[in-house]
Amino acid sequence: MAEPTVPVLEVQDLSIAYGPVRAVDRVSFAVGRGETVGMVGESGSGKSTAVLGALRLLPAPGRIVGGTARLEGHDLLALDAPALRERWGARVALVPQGALSSLNPLLRVGDHFAETFAAHGVRPSEGGRERAASLLAKVGLDPRHLDSWPHALSGGMRQRVAIALGLALDPPLLVLDEPTTALDVVVEREILLQLVQLQREAGFAMVFVTHDLALLLELATRVAVLYAGRLVEEAPAAVLAAGGARHPYTRGLLAALPPAPGEARLPVSIPGVAANVADPPPGCRYHPRCPLAEPRCSVEAPATRGTTHRVACHLVEGA
Amino acid sequence: MTAPLLSLRGIGVRFPQGGWPRHRFLRAAHAVDLDVGRGEIVALVGESGSGKSTLGRVVARLQEAHAGQLLLDGVDVLRSEPGGASLAYRRRVQLVFQDPFASLNPVHPVGHGVARSLLLHGHATAATVRERVQAGFAAVGLGKELVDRHPYALSGGQRQRVAIARALAVEPELIVADEPTSMLDVSVRTDVLRLFRRLADAESRAVLLVTHDLASARLVSDRAVVLYAGRVMESGPAARVLAEPRHPYARLLAAASRRHDGLAAPLPGRPGTPPVVDPPPGCPFAARCPEAIPACTAADAPVVAVAPDHLVHCHRAEPA
Amino acid sequence: MSRGDLRSRVGAALLLLFVLVAVAGPWLVADPVALVAKPLEPPSAEHWLGTTGQGQDVLAQTVVGARSTLLVGVVVGILVVALGAAIGATAGFLGGVADLVLGLVINVSLVMPGLPLMVILAAWLPPGPVTMALVLIFTGWPWHARVVRAQVLALRNRDFVAAAVVRGEPTWRVVAVEILPNLASLLGSSAVGATLYAIGAQVGLEFLGLGDLASVSWGTNLYWATNDSALLVGAWWTFVPTGVCLALVGFGLALLGFALDERANPRLAVSSSGAPGPTPVERTDG
Numbered sequence: 001m002a003e004p005t006v007p008v009l010e011v012q013d014l015s016i017a018y019g020p021v022r023a024v025d026r027v028s029f030a031v032g033r034g035e036t037v038g039m040v041g042e043s044g045s046g047k048s049t050a051v052l053g054a055l056r057l058l059p060a061p062g063r064i065v066g067g068t069a070r071l072e073g074h075d076l077l078a079l080d081a082p083a084l085r086e087r088w089g090a091r092v093a094l095v096p097q098g099a100l101s102s103l104n105p106l107l108r109v110g111d112h113f114a115e116t117f118a119a120h121g122v123r124p125s126e127g128g129r130e131r132a133a134s135l136l137a138k139v140g141l142d143p144r145h146l147d148s149w150p151h152a153l154s155g156g157m158r159q160r161v162a163i164a165l166g167l168a169l170d171p172p173l174l175v176l177d178e179p180t181t182a183l184d185v186v187v188e189r190e191i192l193l194q195l196v197q198l199q200r201e202a203g204f205a206m207v208f209v210t211h212d213l214a215l216l217l218e219l220a221t222r223v224a225v226l227y228a229g230r231l232v233e234e235a236p237a238a239v240l241a242a243g244g245a246r247h248p249y250t251r252g253l254l255a256a257l258p259p260a261p262g263e264a265r266l267p268v269s270i271p272g273v274a275a276n277v278a279d280p281p282p283g284c285r286y287h288p289r290c291p292l293a294e295p296r297c298s299v300e301a302p303a304t305r306g307t308t309h310r311v312a313c314h315l316v317e318g319a
Numbered sequence: 320m321t322a323p324l325l326s327l328r329g330i331g332v333r334f335p336q337g338g339w340p341r342h343r344f345l346r347a348a349h350a351v352d353l354d355v356g357r358g359e360i361v362a363l364v365g366e367s368g369s370g371k372s373t374l375g376r377v378v379a380r381l382q383e384a385h386a387g388q389l390l391l392d393g394v395d396v397l398r399s400e401p402g403g404a405s406l407a408y409r410r411r412v413q414l415v416f417q418d419p420f421a422s423l424n425p426v427h428p429v430g431h432g433v434a435r436s437l438l439l440h441g442h443a444t445a446a447t448v449r450e451r452v453q454a455g456f457a458a459v460g461l462g463k464e465l466v467d468r469h470p471y472a473l474s475g476g477q478r479q480r481v482a483i484a485r486a487l488a489v490e491p492e493l494i495v496a497d498e499p500t501s502m503l504d505v506s507v508r509t510d511v512l513r514l515f516r517r518l519a520d521a522e523s524r525a526v527l528l529v530t531h532d533l534a535s536a537r538l539v540s541d542r543a544v545v546l547y548a549g550r551v552m553e554s555g556p557a558a559r560v561l562a563e564p565r566h567p568y569a570r571l572l573a574a575a576s577r578r579h580d581g582l583a584a585p586l587p588g589r590p591g592t593p594p595v596v597d598p599p600p601g602c603p604f605a606a607r608c609p610e611a612i613p614a615c616t617a618a619d620a621p622v623v624a625v626a627p628d629h630l631v632h633c634h635r636a637e638p639a
Numbered sequence: 640m641s642r643g644d645l646r647s648r649v650g651a652a653l654l655l656l657f658v659l660v661a662v663a664g665p666w667l668v669a670d671p672v673a674l675v676a677k678p679l680e681p682p683s684a685e686h687w688l689g690t691t692g693q694g695q696d697v698l699a700q701t702v703v704g705a706r707s708t709l710l711v712g713v714v715v716g717i718l719v720v721a722l723g724a725a726i727g728a729t730a731g732f733l734g735g736v737a738d739l740v741l742g743l744v745i746n747v748s749l750v751m752p753g754l755p756l757m758v759i760l761a762a763w764l765p766p767g768p769v770t771m772a773l774v775l776i777f778t779g780w781p782w783h784a785r786v787v788r789a790q791v792l793a794l795r796n797r798d799f800v801a802a803a804v805v806r807g808e809p810t811w812r813v814v815a816v817e818i819l820p821n822l823a824s825l826l827g828s829s830a831v832g833a834t835l836y837a838i839g840a841q842v843g844l845e846f847l848g849l850g851d852l853a854s855v856s857w858g859t860n861l862y863w864a865t866n867d868s869a870l871l872v873g874a875w876w877t878f879v880p881t882g883v884c885l886a887l888v889g890f891g892l893a894l895l896g897f898a899l900d901e902r903a904n905p906r907l908a909v910s911s912s913g914a915p916g917p918t919p920v921e922r923t924d925g
Contacts, residue, residue, distance in 0.1 A: 008440060013923050013924070016918075017923075026924075039376075042505070042506060043475065043504055052918075053918055056917035056918045056920075057917070057918065058918040059915065059918075060915070060918075060919075063919045063920070063921050064918055064919070064921070064922075065919045065921060065922060065924055066923065067923025067924065071532075077920045078376060078866055078920075081916055081917055084917050105349060127371070131717055140590070142431055154592060157519045183570070184366035184367055184531065185366065185531060185533075185575045185576050186366060186571060186572065186575040186586065187366075187590075188576075188590070189575040189586055190576070190586060190590055193585065193586075194730060196582050211504070211505065212505075213505070214578035214579075215578060217578070218578060218579070218582050250420065252506060253505065253506055254572070256507075256508070257504050257505065257578075258534030258535065258537070258538060259534075260579045261562050261577070267508075267509045268509060269506055269507050269508065269509040269510040269606040270506040272509070273474045273476065273477065274474060274504060274506075274670045379805055381801055381804065381805060404807075406807045409807035410807070413805060414801075414802070414805045416798040416801070417798075417803060418798055421797055421798040421799065422799055422801075422802050423799055423802075424802075424803075424817055424820075424821070425818075425821065425824070426801040426820040426821055427820075432799075432802060432806065435803075435806060435808065436806045436807075439806060439807045441810065453900065457746040463739065471921075474806065482802070485706070486807070488806075489806065570828070593648060604909075
């Protein structure tokens with residue numbers, strides 16, 4: 001790689017609470033230019049909450065209780081609403097979970113683009129419609145759909161519209177929150193192939209939130225694994241794919257994945273029940289389900305160690 | 320070779336679109352033939368619009384079929400019980416729903432459904448029911464202290480086990496499992512799937528596993544049936560149909576389901592949605608198929624036996 | 640405590656007060672129909688709320704009247720909801736022809752003008768509490784039938800209902816044991832609203848002279864007060880106490896109703912957070 005550059009997004013010790021419950025506890029991660037960072041976790045992991053909170057897009061009653069989130073060097077947690085609005089859409093765009101609810105049913109597709117352009121000072125005369133048409137084509141949709149209503153489009157098509165809207169202002173960072181979870185596997189694959197190609201062409205960085213770890217091993221540069229609101233491991237995807245996962249939870253997740261055709265492994269479930277962030281186990285939140293747990297694990301929360309391969313575990317080293 | 324426990328022959332399901340007079344239909348299933356043997360797990364595989372859930376509900380007799388036969392032990396129940404399923408049928412065929420959060424009544428403790436099933440079918444009396452419910456919970460790996468808890472206090476995996484315990488309470492011969500793991504965390508799915516395998520192997524209960532997840536299907540199924548636009552595309556041993564399919568749609572599905580190709584290769588098939596409303600003649604996949612020939616849009620695909628128990632519904636398939 | 644809690648406590652307290660008055664009060668006051676003093680005497684030490692145009696004790700009449708009014712009100716409130724829920728749930732769950740027929744009955748009943756119908760029925764039938772109850776139930780049930788039908792239609796397609804059908808539950812049990820308990824908050828708030836309606840309509844009819852004039856109730860109190868030209872002579876004590884009691888009972892029922900409505904539909908609860916905007920930052924970490 002060339003000389004080190006400022007990361008597009010740098011989140012440090014971010015903590016988010018809903019009332020008395022700490023849904024996200026001191027999570028740190030960074031996204032470099034052109035990189036794809038995958039945030040993976042199961043129910044209650046806080047993966048969506050952490051990312052949306054960092055962008056100040058988390059709905060009430062969530063509130064940020066600690067940490068920093070620097071977008072291109074500026075701490076989003078210290079900015080006021082007008083400064084945030086300048087950045088939302090233009091410097092970072094969100095493709096939310098469930099495109100059905102993110103598209104306004106009273107507006108045609110083309111109007112959604114017009115709204116976005118208008119909010120950022122792009123005048124209608126400056127070729128907004130052409131740009132919108134070319135964006136639709138880029139995500140694999142017929143540009144005639146600019147005049148379609150959201151309810152007339154299938155789930156996959158709506159998701160493509162949401163991605164096109166995200167890219168409308170050419171942001172350096174695109175954040176996708178479970179974009180394909182509700183879609184059929186063939187449509188999902190088509191959209192992901194399109195997304196990878198778009199990233200190659202435009203060079204934006206991506207944060208991809210999902211529960212599908214196998215997908216991230218193919219798609220992401222780095223993967224951050226969350227459990228019960230805490231980061232447990234953060235490493236290059238290639239390392240994890242090659243069997244280099246260190247944290248027992250990550251190893252458990254990988255062991256639970258269905259085997260590849262020809263792979264002679266039987267998947268194994270992780271015993272126990274996912275930790276409840278409202279009433280988490282003391283110390284390391286994973287210890288009740290961990291095969292390596294020692295007495296220390298139920299008393300003291302582990303620190304995150306390592307630089308290029310970070311792990312939060314008393315018994316395993318980072319790198 | 321014993322006769323199958325359950326057979327579907329030429330099953331068709333359609334939903335009228337629009338008001339009177341009813342002439343436009345959404346064809347959810349058409350000319351479907353399917354067999355499930357005793358103690359066998361058959362995966363019914365497809366995406367949205369494939370008709371797999373509809374067929375599952377037809378077998379559970381929650382949905383009416385307008386054509387075809389539904390044979391349980393050789394008796395067509397659509398003719399012998401036209402007004403709806405008898406209690407006897409309900410004892411033999413049960414259903415596990417997809418959404419563990421929606422399939423348990425929020426106002427009742429989770430043991431309620433199991434208790435009711437036992438009492439309705441005479442498997443317990445008021446005196447013995449509590450103990451039998453606890454035994455039912457234990458059989459699916461749940462602690463008996465959960466019997467009186469309400470659904471909100473249980474995790475998704477636990478709720479799904481309760482749903483399975485409820486289905487098992489009547490000691491059914493066939494369980495229709497409608498996407499039983501799709502709403503569960505990946506780390507707990509295998510245990511639920513293994514439970515079905517155990518039920519099939521140790522207790523000879525057949526399972527019709529409705530799913531879009533080929534990997535889960537491959538893990539536990541004996542045979543698989545691939546559906547598209549309400550029609551069977553391919554059926555046969557799970558190992559072959561799901562890992563080395565012969566039908567172009569099944570190949571597309573298998574290619575899209577793999578998670579190990581690095582997102583490089585394009586998919587073998589054009590984008591599109593299954594034609595279910597007033598569909599045109601011929602094979603429903605023809606518009607997207609990379610191997611389509613003129614015959615594909617002219618006439619329905621023939622059923623070709625590429626092996627004695629492996630059928631492919633395709634104009635391009637070569638018989639054994 | 641939250642707003643909802645405060646409201647339901649105040650409402651419940653008010654109603655409890657009046658229930659106590661209705662139950663125990665009559666033993667503590669004089670005979671309401673006895674002529675005890677000169678007519679239209681203002682409040683005094685002997686007769687705390689004065690006397691009516693006939694010379695009867697107003698306090699006694701107010702206290703005793705509570706019993707009849709509240710009893711009919713509560714009984715009608717519950718029966719109206721029960722009847723409406725039974726019809727509405729049947730229509731909603733069975734669907735098809737049954738829903739078409741019952742739906743027609745519900746809609747026609749809703750459209751019929753309620754007040755004129757009540758007046759006609761009350762005038763035509765022999766006066767008494769049973770007549771009053773029948774009239775109110777006959778005109779009040781369609782609204783609740785419609786509301787319950789809509790909710791049952793929504794719940795009918797839920798998986799837990801299908802699960803009950805699949806295990807072989809008879810239809811009546813599916814409706815009564817699986818569906819209706821999920822509507823408990825709705826039915827509760829409907830019963831409170833129906834009681835409010837029953838009391839108001841009852842008092843209205845009696846005020847018009849269509850109730851049982853020989854009985855003592857808040858409505859007949861008001862009837863006699865106007866009949867004896869109380870307003871003309873400025874004898875406010877003959878109708879203001881009854882009016883205040885009615886207002887307080889109505890207020891209590893309304894408060895209780897709001898609290899139950901919020902439980903039935905949590906989205907009605909006014910949230911404390913303000914307009915949508917960026918996620919707030921309230922640092923508590925070091």
